[in-house]
Amino acid sequence: xxxxxxxxxxxxxxxxxxxxxxxxxxxxxxxxxxxxxxxxxxxxxxxxxxxxxxxxxxxxxxxxxxxxxxxxxxxxxxxxxxxxxxxxxxxxxxxx
Amino acid sequence: xxxxxxxxxxxxxxxxxxxxxxxxxxxxxxxxxxxxxxxxxxxxxxxxxxxxxxxxxxxxxxxxxxxxxxxxxxxxxxxxxxxxxxxxxxxxxxxxxxxxxxxxxxxxxxxxxxxxxxxxxxxxxxxxxxxxxxxxxxxxxxxxxxxxxxxxxxxxxxxxxxxxxxxxxxxxxxxxxxxxxxxxxxxxxxxxxxxxxxxxxxxxxxxxxxxxxxxxxxxxxxxxxxxxxxxxxxxxxxxxxxxxxxxxxxxxxxxxxxxxxxxxxxxxxxxxxxxxxxxxxxxxxxxxxxxxxxxxxxxxxxxxxxxxxxxxxxxxxxxxxxxxxxxxxxxxxxxxxxxxxxxxxxxxxxxxxxxxxxxxxxxxxxxxxxxxxxxxxxxxxxxxxxxxxxx
Ligand code: SF4
Ligand code: SF4
Numbered sequence: 001x002x003x004x005x006x007x008x009x010x011x012x013x014x015x016x017x018x019x020x021x022x023x024x025x026x027x028x029x030x031x032x033x034x035x036x037x038x039x040x041x042x043x044x045x046x047x048x049x050x051x052x053x054x055x056x057x058x059x060x061x062x063x064x065x066x067x068x069x070x071x072x073x074x075x076x077x078x079x080x081x082x083x084x085x086x087x088x089x090x091x092x093x094x095x096x
Numbered sequence: 097x098x099x100x101x102x103x104x105x106x107x108x109x110x111x112x113x114x115x116x117x118x119x120x121x122x123x124x125x126x127x128x129x130x131x132x133x134x135x136x137x138x139x140x141x142x143x144x145x146x147x148x149x150x151x152x153x154x155x156x157x158x159x160x161x162x163x164x165x166x167x168x169x170x171x172x173x174x175x176x177x178x179x180x181x182x183x184x185x186x187x188x189x190x191x192x193x194x195x196x197x198x199x200x201x202x203x204x205x206x207x208x209x210x211x212x213x214x215x216x217x218x219x220x221x222x223x224x225x226x227x228x229x230x231x232x233x234x235x236x237x238x239x240x241x242x243x244x245x246x247x248x249x250x251x252x253x254x255x256x257x258x259x260x261x262x263x264x265x266x267x268x269x270x271x272x273x274x275x276x277x278x279x280x281x282x283x284x285x286x287x288x289x290x291x292x293x294x295x296x297x298x299x300x301x302x303x304x305x306x307x308x309x310x311x312x313x314x315x316x317x318x319x320x321x322x323x324x325x326x327x328x329x330x331x332x333x334x335x336x337x338x339x340x341x342x343x344x345x346x347x348x349x350x351x352x353x354x355x356x357x358x359x360x361x362x363x364x365x366x367x368x369x370x371x372x373x374x375x376x377x378x379x380x381x382x383x384x385x386x387x388x389x390x391x392x393x394x395x396x397x398x399x400x401x402x403x404x405x406x407x408x409x410x411x412x413x414x415x416x417x418x419x420x421x422x423x424x425x426x427x428x429x430x431x432x433x434x435x436x437x438x439x440x441x442x443x444x445x446x447x448x449x450x451x452x453x454x455x456x457x458x459x460x461x462x463x464x465x466x467x468x469x470x471x472x473x474x475x476x477x478x479x480x481x482x483x484x485x486x487x
Contacts, residue, residue, distance in 0.1 A: 010315040010322070015256055016195035017316050018294045019303040028309075 030057060034077030036092040042067045044087045051081035051090065098282070100274045105236035105263070108275045109175070109201055110135030112240045114145045115283045116247050119170035119290075122150035122161035126180040127213045128265035129203040133175055155180040159187035159198070166196035167304055169295035171247065174198065177265060178205030178212075181219045185226070191258040192227030193320055194305050197250035197292070198258040201243060204365065205265045206452040214453020215265035217365065217416040220393070221426045227320055229259040229327060230393040232364040236273035239263045241344055244278070244287060248334045251290045255327045262393075264366040266453065278342060286341055328395045348397030349404050350389040353379060357386030360408045360442065361465055364390040364427065365416065367456055374461035385465055390427065398434045405435065411442040412468035414483070416450045424448075424480045443472040449483030456483065 003012065005027070014020060045067050052060040052068050059074035060081060070081070082090035103111075109132045113121070121140070123133040139145040148165070152158045155176050162172040176184060181202055191198050204220055206212040220230065229249060233239045239261060246259040263269055278286075294302050308316055332348065339345035352372050354360055363371045368389040375387045388404050388411075390397075405411050415425020423429050424446035435441040445468040450456045456464075464483060471481070 006311045008312060008315060010319040013312075013315060013319050015294060016193065016304065017306060017308065017312075017319075018194075019306050020294065022301045022303075028307075 029073055030076050031059075031071075031073045034072075034075060035095055036077040036079060037072060037075060037095055038070050038077075038079075038081055038090045039093050040067070040069060040089055041091075042089065045089045046087055048086065050084050050086065054080050054084045056080060098276050098279050100276045102272055102274050104131060104270065104272050105239060105275070106131030106203075106269050107135050108236055108240050108273075108277065109243060110139060111277055112243045113173050114139050115278065115280050116173075116244060116287060117171065118145070118147050118173040120148045120150065120162065120165035120172045121174065122152050122158045122165070122172070123174045123176070124152055124155050124158050124180060126155070126177050126205075128205060128215070128269045129175045129177040129180070129201070131269070132201065132203070136173075155183040156187060159184040159191065159200075162198045162200075163187065163191055163194065163196050166191075166198050166292070167194070167296050169290065169292040169297075171251070171290045172196075172198045173200070175201040175203065177203040178207055178219045182207065182222065185222070188223060188226040188228060188258075190305065192324075193316070195256040195320075195323070196258060197247075197256050197290070199243065199246045199250055199261070200258065201239070201261045201263060203265045203269045204262055212452040213265070215267055215366075215416075216451045216453065217262075218418070218451075220260070220262050221417040221419070223260065224394065224426060227257070227324055228394060229255075229257055229324070229331065230262060231259065232262045232391055232393060233268065234366050234368045234389065236268060236271065236275050237344065238346075239268060240275060240277065241338065241342065242346065244283060245331075245334050245338050245346070247290075248287050248338075249327070249331050251288075251292075252330050252334070253291075253293065255323070255330050256292070257324060257327055262365065267366040282341065286338065324395050328392070328397065331392065331395075346391060347400070348390075348392035349400040350391055351404055352387040352389065354386030354388055354404065354408075356384065357408060358384040359410045359465060359469055360386050360388055360405060360412065361461070361468075362388040362390060362411060362413045362427070362431070364393070367414070367416070367450060370456060370458055371414075371461050374458045374465070377458060378462060378465065383465075393427075396430055396434070401431060401434050402438060405442050406440070408442045410445065410469060410472040412445045412447065412465060414450070414456070414464060415446070415448045415480075418448055418451070428480065445471045445476075446480035447483050448480055454484065460484070
């Protein structure tokens with residue numbers, strides 16, 4: 001998208017609002033309506049990847065050290081990862 | 097040379113769709129539309145029309161299949177009536193918002209309950225705000241001509257909108273009329289091959305009917321409104337080109353002996369023909385009356401209406417539908433709104449009649465005009481009068 005989504009005018013739209021750029025749903029920021037975010041104590045992490053499997057947003061990735069961590073651009077703060085983690089690595093913290 | 101042939105209008109519609117080379121027809125039979133789709137099914141089965149005929153399980157599916165076909169770049173056609181149109185209702189908005197140029201004939205039928213298979217405009221009026229182009233016709237030839245024009249208009253690159261061609265159930269659909277079907281070569285030169293600019297294509301993927309969060313929904317809707325309003329120019333241009341080629345001319349508002357008329361009657365659909373006879377009779381008797389026939393209902397021809405009524409003292413509008421709890425019939429309310437800010441405007445009198453297939457005869461029209469003049473002078477205790485109701 002040439003312009004940020006909230007600067008698009010009605011004249012910028014394709015006919016019928018057709019999207020011509022494949023995969024641009026990744027630009028849709030779902031992380032801005034989060035009220036809580038996951039924080040991690042990786043010392044207890046066994047790298048089982050359950051948090052990644054259960055995350056409904058598909059936003060959990062491995063960081064450089066191999067730990068599983070949420071991409072906050074998409075994380076909507078549902079807390080499922082914290083609930084599913086077997087070693088209590090994740091706690092949910094209120095957003096400011 | 098095209099020759100005039102006596103045929104049932106529904107059959108002629110099928111023949112016109114064949115001449116227009118529709119690629120996909122998805123339809124569910126419903127009275128009084130049945131003969132149209134039966135004829136099309138036969139044409140496809142006999143190999144006379146090279147199209148996919150999809151016998152769907154409901155009108156909701158019929159319109160959905162037309163959307164899919166149209167999105168893939170096919171020329172899609174369907175026909176329905178009354179309850180069938182209502183079952184499609186949700187998908188109608190999607191066709192127009194997605195700018196898919198589907199053409200549909202609506203054989204106008206009164207809505208239940210009580211169950212009625214006879215004609216009025218309650219089904220057409222319920223689609224007023226769906227974003228479709230809506231054209232009314234008054235006889236078989238009108239219907240055929242406007243179906244051809246509808247494909248041209250819908251598929252025009254500056255429009256890309258679905259079009260409904262309305263014809264009155266039974267009064268037009270089941271009548272045998274002398275019909276002039278155009279030559280197939282003339283149709284081909286008038287109606288170019290459909291070229292939807294962004295069709296579904298695996299080589300060039302697009303996403304259609306997408307999610308529209310609050311940051312973009314308003315822009316989408318405004319783009320849709322501007323497009324529908326602007327389509328009027330193309331509609332007029334296509335009708336003009338059609339007239340140049342086929343010598344039958346259509347206009348958003350058609351005037352009959354209205355130039356100098358002090359009193360104007362406004363009708364739409366097949367009743368206009370009876371109204372013309374009534375106007376002739378009243379003119380012969382010395383009354384200064386004329387007729388306006390509203391052909392284009394959406395986009396509404398505001399300028400043409402303002403111009404057509406500019407010199408009249410009284411405008412009597414006959415709606416064939418109720419807008420329950422509203423001020424007048426839907427057409428009259430629209431016209432009142434269109435004229436409200438005009439410095440000089442006629443007195444407007446609203447009638448609703450011809451519901452559920454009840455006839456309005458030449459004598460009835462005379463009565464409506466005379467009563468309308470009386471109301472214009474003396475007023476009425478009602479916002480509108482319902483013609484012929486038994487008290
Ligand atoms: S809080 Fe929900 S969305 Fe965010 S990472 Fe955990 S499971 Fe995924
Ligand atoms: S579920 Fe818990 S232990 Fe397993 S990878 Fe995720 S954070 Fe680590």
